[in-house]
C-alpha cells in the first residue's frame with residue numbers, strides 16, 4: 001500500500017453508504033481514478049468542497065494494486081468555477097464534457113493531451129458572457145482529434161480546393177465514412193450530409209482555436225443547427241455516444257429545441 005498524490009478534475013460523484021462518496025477524478029498523469037471518500041458527507045469533513053463536480057483538486061490516497069477503487073485521505077481545492085453551477089446551461093454543457101471524458105477511456109498519451117483541453121474549456125465556460133454551447137462544440141472537436149478520428153476540414157476530398165468562402169447556403173457534401181467533404185463541383189453522390197461553407201469554416205475553427213477564443217463568437221441559428229447535427233451524426237458514426245449523454249439531455253430540456 002503506497003501513498004499517492006495527484007491533481008485532477010472531479011468529473012463525477014456518487015453517494016455511497018451513509019456518509020461516503022465515490023469520486024471519479026480525471027488526472028493528467030494517471031487518467032481516471034476512482035476514489036472512495038469515506039465519511040465525507042458526515043458534516044464533520046472539511047474536504048467536501050474539493051470533491052464537488054468540476055472542481056480541480058489535489059488529492060492524497062492509498063494505492064493498492066488489487067483494488068479498482070482507492071481510499072481517499074485528503075483533498076484540497078486548486079481551482080473552481082463558480083459560474084458553472086450558477087447557470088443551468090453552462091452546468092449542463094460542462095458536465096457533458098466531463099461525461100465524454102469519462103466515456104472516452106483514452107490511452108495514457110491521449111489523456112495527457114485531453115486534460116488541458118478539458119481544463120481550458122471549463123475556464124472559458126466559466127466566463128460570464130461565454131457561449132457555453134460553442135465551448136462544448138470546441139471541446140468535442142478537440143476530443144475527436146485526441147481520439148484520432150478528426151474530420152478533414154481543410155480541403156475537398158477530391159479536387160483539394162479549400163472551404164468555399166462566404167457561403168451560407170449548403171453546397172458541400174460531408175462524407176462521414178471518409179471523414180471529409182466534397183465541394184459542389186465534385187459531389188455527385190446522394191445521401192451525403194449537406195453543409196454550408198460557413199459551417200465547415202466554424203468546424204475548422206473549433207479544431208484550431210483554443211476555448212477562450214471560441215467562447216464569444218456569434219453563430220447564426222441555421223449554422224448552429226447544422227453544427228449540432230454534424231456532431232450528432234459524426235459521433236454516432238464513430239462513437240455512438242453523443243446522443244445518449246445524460247448531461248446533454250438535461251441541456252435540451254432546459255433550453256428547449258434549438259432556435
Ligand SMILES: [Zn+2]
Nearest residue numbers: 156159183186
Ligand atoms: Zn472538389
